[in-house]
Amino acid sequence: MELGAVRFGEDGLVPVVIADAQSGDVLTLAWANREALERTISTRETHLFSRSRQKLWRKGEQSGNTQHVTEVVADCDGDAVLYRVVPNGPACHTGAMSCFHDALLAPDADDGDFLRAVAHLRRILRERKTSAPEGSYVAKLYAGGVDRIGKKIGEEATEVVIASKNAGDDELVWEAADLFFHLLVLLEARGISIDQVGAQLLERAR
Secondary structure (H helix, E strand, O other): OOHHHOOOOOOOOEEEEEEEOOOOOEEEEEEEOHHHHHHHHHHOEOEEEEOOOOEEEEOOOOOOOOEEEEEEEEOOOOOOEEEEEEEOOOOOOOOOOOOOOOOOOOOOOOOOHHHHHHHHHHHHHHHHHHHOOOOOHHHHHHHHHHHHHHHHHHHHHHHHHHHHOOOOOHHHHHHHHHHHHHHHHHHHHHOOOHHHHHHHHHHHOO
């Protein structure tokens, strides 16, 4: 679809859904005029139109929380646009990674819990990597580098094996969570997306 097919409203704006390109999480609902879309496409940085300030703006121009745009997609009717982005810091002015963080209905408890947990952890790990707040355990792991994180993975893997020999499941679940957590930290420290691991797993399943 060409940019000319986007159906701007009477005010010259079109709604923009901004989603994390890696996790798929919706980060923000905003607005763009034609110039904002053109600049987003040409620079691969999120540009929007502020209705309150009545001006074009680039995400992160003041906060530093920029977004690299990997894809811009219009919906089937052309009256809404999706930005898929790799965020560099929180998307919300409150400091939250997503503007959608006040749950009105809790998610069902099902097999999707693991995927939701991984997506949530990825956002937190990415944030800790850039902000490195004082006293953060994750920030200390990052500061210690691959050697420190790798040592923890070795320790947790041993704990998983030991726990698997016990009759109860609670300890094994606990230790497995520790192992997955530290593995996610290692991947983030190396700049490797969990999606790359998923692609490898799918390749092996063929």
